[in-house]
Amino acid sequence: MLLRFVGLLSCLFCLVSCQKNEEANSSKVVRISSNDDIPSIDPRRARSLASVNAVHFLFEGLTRKATDGSIECAACDNFQVSDDKTLYTFHLKKLFWSDGTPLSAHDFAYSWKMTLDPTFKTANAHELFVIQHGKDCWEKKLPAEQLGIRVIDEQTLEVKLEKPLSYFPELLTCHFFYPVSKKWFSTHPEAKELSFDKPPSNGPFKMKSHRTGEGIVLEKNRHYWDKESFHIDSVAIVVAEDSTALCLFEKGELDWTGSPISTLPPDAVAHLKEQKKINFCPCAGTSFIRVNCTKAILPQQVRKAFFYAIDRQGIVEHVLHGDHLVAQKFIPPCMLPNVSCEQGQIPQASALFEKALGDLNLEKGAFANLSLIFIPCDVTQKMAQVVQQNFKDAFNIDLKVEACESKIFYERIQKLNYDLALGSWVADFNDPINFLNVFKEKNNGTNNTGWENEPYKALLERSSYISDREERNQLLANGEKIIMEEYPILPIYHYTFKYLQQGRVKGMRLSSFGTIELRGAVLLQQKTTGT
Amino acid sequence: MKPFCRLILTRFAIAIVTIFCVATVTFFLMKSIPGDPFQDEKGVPEECLKHLRQYWGLEDPLSVQYLRFVKSIFCFDFGPSLKYPAVTVNDIIHQGFPISALLGLEALLIAIPFGMLLGIISAMNHRKFKDSLFRFISVLGVSTPSFVIATLLQFVFAFYLSLFPVARFGTFWHTVLPSVTLAIGPMAMISRLLRASMLDVFNQQYVFTAYAKGLSSGQIIRVHILKNAILPILSYLGPVTTNVLVGSFVVERVFAIPGLGSWFVMGVLNRDYPVIGGLTCFYSMVLITIHSILDLFHVFLDPRVKIDATR
Secondary structure, three states: OHHHHHHHHHHHHHHHHOOOOOOOOHHHEEEEEEOOOOOOOOOOOOOOHHHHHHHHHHOOOOEEEOOOOOEEEOOEEEEEEOOOOOEEEEEEOOEEOOOOOEEOHHHHHHHHHHHOOOOOOOOOHHHHOOEOOHHHHHOOOOOHHHOOEEEEEOOEEEEEEOOOOOOHHHHOOOHHHOOOOHHHHHHOOOOOOOOOOOOOOOOOEEEEEEEOOOEEEEEEOOOOOOHHHOOOOEEEEEEOOHHHHHHHHHOOOOOEEEOOOOOOOHHHHHHHHHOOOOEEEEEEEEEEEEEOOOOOOOOHHHHHHHHHHOOHHHHHHHHOOOOOEEOOOOOOOOOOOOOOOOOOOHHHHHHHHHHHHHHHOOOHHHHOOOEEEEOOOHHHHHHHHHHHHHHHHHHOOOOEEEEOOHHHHHHHHHOOOOOEEEEEEEOOOOOOHHHHHHHOOOOOOOOOOOOOOHHHHHHHHHHOOOOOHHHHHHHHHHHHHHHHHHOOEEEEEEEEEEEEEOOOEEOOEEOOOOOEEOOOOEEOOOOOOOO | OOHHHHHHHHHHHHHHHHHHHHHHHHHHHHHHOOOOOOOOOOOOOHHHHHHHHHHOOOOOOHHHHHHHHHHHHHHOOOOEOOOOOOOEHHHHHHHHHHHHHHHHHHHHHHHHHHHHHHHHHHHHOOOOHHHHHHHHHHHHHHHOOHHHHHHHHHHHHHHHOOOOOOOOOOOHHHHHHHHHHHHHHHHHHHHHHHHHHHHHHHOOHHHHHHHHHOOOHHHHHHHHHHHHHOHHHHHHHHHHHHHHHOOOHHHHHHOOOOOOHHHHHHHHHOOOHHHHHHHHHHHHHHHHHHHHHHHHHHHHHOOOOOHHHHO
16 A cells, blocks of 8 residues: 555656756756746736836837946847927837747837727726827727827837827836737637736847746847847746745755845844845835825825824834935936925924814824724735824824725725725836826726825826926926825835845846846856855 | 445535535625725726726626625636736636645645654654654644745755755656645544554444454554544545645745645635636535545445434
8 A cells, every 4th residue: 555655656756846947957047036926928908017127028019228227229230219308210120030930020010009909908008098099999989090009110219108208218118108019829720818828028038948937937038139239048036935945045945035025024024134145225105104185184294194103214223224314305316316395203293193183173083093904914904003003192192003904905995995004106117207107097907095186196197298307307206296295195104125245146137117137147057155 | 326426416506505505605705895806906997997896787686786796606707816817727627626625635635644653653752752742743733834834944054055956847846845834734644643542442342342352553553543533534625625625825925836735815805706606606616525525435434424323
């Protein structure tokens, strides 16, 4: 009996383990940890940072970010903009997909049209409403032919925008503007989106293998036009829980762990800092508290008092081990520096609050049920406790802190069923508008505070017509000032990315938007050790 | 019809009804949890959410969704996951189950013989030092949560002593620590159960008779005691085998094993309805199958259980 069992077991083991281990030759693979599986490698559908990073390795848009952060042409050779700044004509390079088939303007047009096709399921459709009639076509008010995308010839693509958009080339670096192969979809009519089964890609890497729950392995795309800038043969995104990833890293089985697609275990950070192993990188992201502006007890004066009461320095020093930046404004300084907003000062909070109560004829008792909701994790839990204590000290209010499971949290903030809620925003592309648009309209899906301000909206509208960077930034800074006078949100800190990187990898970088850059990176052929 | 065939047919009919009940309860429970599967930290506009919900048929009346779900069970095709739309639930089961099942079988291979051994030694040395020692160990094993055992084993044997790989799946050595972690709980439980039931059997008259006949201890244990004492373990093995075969969330997370276990929890957290529904039905199918097999064993082992009685 026992013998039979052992036999069965060994047969099963052979069966399971005969699946090839694609990253066996680890000396040439860069292994990056992710704490979540990759939901999708379809650029039109990617949402999570893990997906966006995989898409970023696999695909490339018309423009890309140069190593100095500026925008340069990628899939296109050059482009012209019409005088009214709404018509862009892109002249494509002669490019090939990873399967050797030629890449044409049709692929870009197909990909974007599909995103705006109401029958195509994606949560990114609204990102392409900047294209003329984008929204109307998506809402089926206009036929798809009316969409402002025209293929002039195989190498020329014309895009008409709804209104001038000075940051359009910047926007084209985002994944939702990347192409997918039209030919592949015509030969796979049953496919609704790119599968993991080796779809053609046009970026520096192509798909090699995927196993659910384990991650993906990518290999170099020999058809990529700029392949000389990439010296790494293969990339693996390995799914591992945070502390497991740290163990694997310490054992030399991972080359990169931590931000952007996994987190370093908070308890290990202090120790790793002592050993000087952690790398830091500014992140274009801000953590803040959303205030439900539709509540009668939370008008501007009260929100301002709340903003003053929060001990940001304390949170950054004690909760976050001093690794992040205190935020007195919404937009991170790495994106829009030198904006002078009012600084919150704790000693004045109490007086502001008393004055607000007097002006508004409010009783302190009205705040008896005030609550702060958040998605529980080590950091948010402690942050909520600090804010609770701050409110007690400044206003003698007992703030209730309420941990909510993530999906319930999103539903509550979307339905404005909360008082205060911890939240955050990380930019997708390098323009302050990315932050300011979050609160442009009440119902845009990102606002969730019930706050809307006409001068603010007008100002953002105006900004898209201005192409001079300085002038535009000035205007957007004024927009930020409106937010920081109205306080629909109470900024707490600006994020900093923290990650570990093996010494054998040189030149691997992290952008402030959370994408890992492998251009120019090299793998030294040596035994792996920690940095 | 032979009673044996009738037994199998009855079992099969009961199994189908049970799975149907499980599916119904699961469906209405998962639909009653608040939260939208498509909402995320980046915020999706209301009209986009509506589009997505329409596409996936979540805006249809509940009865239509329910019928679609029942149909998917009978075709055993649960469709794509909502969070990971490039993979279907069938893919998840197909790729994850063999890995989880392998770890589970290894765990059983450790848990059953060692658990029984500990139980027998404990019972034979009733109220002596060995008994106390093994009882202490088994209480420890039953009461230590698996995340503690997993992290401890990982730290000591993989990280500190470098005897085994830290995590991930690949070679036989990768499976050792996870299966030991999985085995410890059931092993301790089996040893406790076997000890208790053996002590019961010890006081039966036929055991005294066997001793009086002059049989050796080994023979008595094998032929007279164990055969009778093993029955409670058989009923315990049903749920335990299912649990270890379909994988454990904690063990698979800690050891980064691409098995089935973590999907049960992730499915609920993501409100991934096809994953929740599909995996729950799959789990109940495995559970019922294993229970039926063990019931058959029971019939063979215990002559008091008549085939007719199970009708």
